[in-house]
Amino acid sequence: MSMLTGAILLASTVLGGGTARADASASASSSFSSFSSVSSSASSPSESPSSAAAGVPSSSPSVPVEVPAEFGTDWHDPLTAAPPVTGPHAKSCRVVLAEVRFRDFTPYRGAYTPPVGCGDRWSKVVLRLDGKVRGRQFDRLGYLHVGGVEIFRTSTPEPSPDGIEWTVEKDVTRYTDTFRSARDVEMLIGNVVDDTYTGVIDVKVTLTFFEGGTAATATTATVPDRVLTLADGPGGTTLTTPRNSERIVAEVYATGSGGGCEEYWYLTVPAAAPYSCRSDGGPYREVQVGVDGKLAGIAAPFPTVWTGGWSNPFLWYVIPGPRAFDVKPIEYDLTPFAGLLNDGRPHRVEVSVVGVSEGQSGWSTPVNVLVWQDPGKTVVGGGLLTHDAGELTDSTTYTPGTEHRVDTEGGHRLTVTGYLDTSHGRVRTTVNRAVANTSAHRWTDGETVDGLDASWSDDESVTVYGRGPARTTRTHRTYTMEGTTTLGADDRLRTVLTLGDRADSVTMRSGRRASWSRLDDTYTGDATFTVGVPRDQRHAVGRTGEHYRLYGSDGCHDRRLATVQGVLTEDQRGC
Template identity: 35%
Template sequence: MLPKGSFRRCLVVAGLALCFAGVAEAAPDTSSPVGSANVTVADPTVPRPPGQPCVVQLFSNDTFNDYSPRPFSYTPPASCGTSWSKVVLEGDFSVSAGEQYDRTATIFLGGVNLYFGTTQEPASTEGRSWHVERDLTDYSALFRNAGQGQVFIGNIVNSTYTGVIYGSARLLFYPASVVAPAAKAPDAVYPLSSDPIGSTVTLNNSSSQMAATLTLPRNVERAYLDVFTQSQYADEFWYTCVPDQYAAETSECGGGNFREAEVSIDGQPAGVAPVYPWIYTGGIDLYIWKPTPGVQALNFMPYRVDLTPFAGILSNGSPHTVAVNVQGANNYFSATASLLVYQDAGAKQVSGQLVSNTLANQPPTPTIGSTLSQDASGNVTGNITTDLSRHFTIEGYVDTSHGRVHTTVDQTVAFADTQGFTIQGSLYDQTSDQLTSVEGVSRSRIGTFISGEFKERFRYPLHVDYNQTTLSSGGYSILTTIRQGYEQHSGVSIDGFPLYSADVHNKVEGSDTLVLNSGFQIVSHSGQQTKQTYAFSDSLGGCYSGSVSSANDVVTAYSSGQGCPGQRNRVFWFTHPDGSPYLGDAALGW
């Protein structure tokens, strides 16, 4: 039997303007990617406000063929002022034909992460190119000052790994206008990074921390933490691992498969960030991801943790340590985070306290169950289950220039996983069904008046069926079927009156069969098929839909706008159809 894990990585490689004038409506699709083998996704781009942006090039046509970061200097745009309705990062990358692994890609400025993702693997005779975008409006405070940054795509190029990666990136600044007012962006951004220019932090185990000790302004009114946690190395396929006591019996990686990012302030639990099971373009079966990668594989979205109940404490003039660790990390996770702070413009100093925190006495310890059994012939069948659900509330207040504001974060975070095994003779079958979910609400009130209420719901479903058969030739046939999704619901209301809601559904499903020889080299693959469907809708009538299907490594069907009124995508410029986080419970803080 092929040692499990041997082929999991394969080579080949705004303010709300009540007249919604700023509608981004997609032009009719005049070209079709059908028949193309190049990267094709159904994801929407970031919608833009009306007007001409100022463009600042961060780097252009850089070559990535080693493990050295590429530095760049940033200067704010001279002709767009310092108040913008939107700031968007655009990046264009490519990899030359040859053999190459997928690689991790990051862009940092002044220690703050601007982009985090991975790269597409090439074909031996054909390169690949792709485009990414990220809404960075919430980071506007960072861009008002000049600074130093760097892009890092660690890549080995030699006689074996021949694919060279190239990339360019720029920032687009959209000036504020009557129809596209300046965004109510945070007043300051603080990085949790490994150095002043910016790099990710390695978290080798549950005790490893990414931390920053900060002395913040004394008038913090709201605070949020954008968190990225990316699995690497032995932890890349964490979602297939089993508890140590079952590792030998199932021929699987140990350490269990529960992963969750824990946020703390001065050592006290302060929030939870679920870990998304990203699958990179060399993951499990590389052909599944040609030409459409897995959910967010090329462009990760951060998870935003509401730390507002701690605003009073953070404003007391003392240094405070904000930290993140990944529970269950097992060599290793790569992490970065950014603290976003709103200040009280009417007060130089505020005061406040944390009132209650029920997360503090709920450790992230899952319940493990097993029905595994082994017969006299050594055949193994049964399931391993891993479950954890926690409901918690964190409440605090801050005395501001407009009164005492109480904020309560009320969340339920859950993880449910079942690993099914059938191991007998020439057959090794492992089926993983996993669901990570978050449901919660952040409420702010002044007296009895609920000044803001922000609801969010996330679901990260994952299904992986790995079916491996030993052939009479001594080789192996491996059928892999994968389904993964990203579901997000966001809603804003004031004193019970709903103002806005939006839903994102991103799903990728695919399968392929690999044939390997006894030396674990790919002989052939067959039956590749992948489909991505993407849908966004909101309470303002915005709609986006996209779909792409492939077979035998080329696009076979593509649609955009079908399912929306008039068969056209139509979204407002201030919305987030890409799944990026909203600003929280401020009144539609666009």
């Protein structure tokens, strides 16, 4: 956030592997509760699906919750309102990927062996991280690689003096190809432990494999045949795809982090403005993918706020901001380029972030490439038909005054069409993508008042023409951030913040809707504390909440959480 409290709360630190072991366990059904806590109603892996997963309403306990006048030395364990990760009715096997206590920046390195007793055609694979930490510690960013493939990126909550525990779960079925053979494991949650920062981050990560069951046929159709990583070459990173690739999707775990101003890229201003975080052009960011020097994909990065963000950790002690514990990769459909990539030679693939000043660090952009192959041909030829990259617009205006102001408006569009001669005929794929950002940043001298009102949109459509009716999938993503931090004459710092993560998606076949979904994840927070004093003199108070709604052809999930002074005061579910 504003650097007005830079001396109080340093920015998050950038992003550890023992031998992974396996044990088989049979279960009739599983339901995993994302970010569950001790007092939540989510089920354990051996229990039947929870009421949240089934959409059955439940409410907060009828017994009144005692709320302290201010934050104490302990609070509710972190949790979110996101839906649980459910498993099918099938036998399951569990593999421990890592058990480690992170004290520094030494990666954990181990080995993964596929599970015994569940075959190698799984209907679902679920990753689970269980963490605990106590004392004093900043939020930390972490990653997990299996065979060089990044399967998970996360950040940590900040602990209470008495200690907290948290859980994160993720559906990682798409990485099935990686899990079918023995692999190296590397994990790191970079940390600093000394006389001041005492929190050792203790984590255990497991994978649960569900044998092919009732969901196997539907799942198999969506799982890629190969998961590739980029190779380092003399001209940069390169990709060599199988010669019969018929669908190619790149995923980029893009995060602005590592301390410094790129952690708060959405607040940076032009060099002429008197603000503590400057960049050459201002806050517009766009994550681009290039193939052999040609623009192949554009996207708006998600404005993730880590659990020390906006200068106020009391906003995040129980409910993190959207995606903070489970960083979702940006996806780019590169199928129009498959005809070029299928020549058996390495091709240069690069990721860049528009708006970052030359020489400025702070962005991490690891890449995986998911490939679906044509089982009926060994070589699938094709080519690029159209490539229309519109002009990138990025206008940033600084207006000086008693209240300084920077207004930003930017955007970009890209249309690409390619064809493939597959075993089932010629198939054309057209990808349209348009991104846009508007923001108004206002602050006073000394940054004692610092506010932002910003929105980002990312619209994408993918149309596939071939034998049979055309199929079009349209996705409209909207991210919002509206907040103000104020430092009063009494050294009371107050942050009021609302974050939004929204997405509408629909797939059409022959003009008819085949499937659809609508996501609306909204976080709200209002917290105040005294700066520049020991923890026990901060007299912190705060209210936070999250409302997560996901509706669609696959069902619905609706959960609302609220906290006061770190106490969970509301947990409502229903559809």
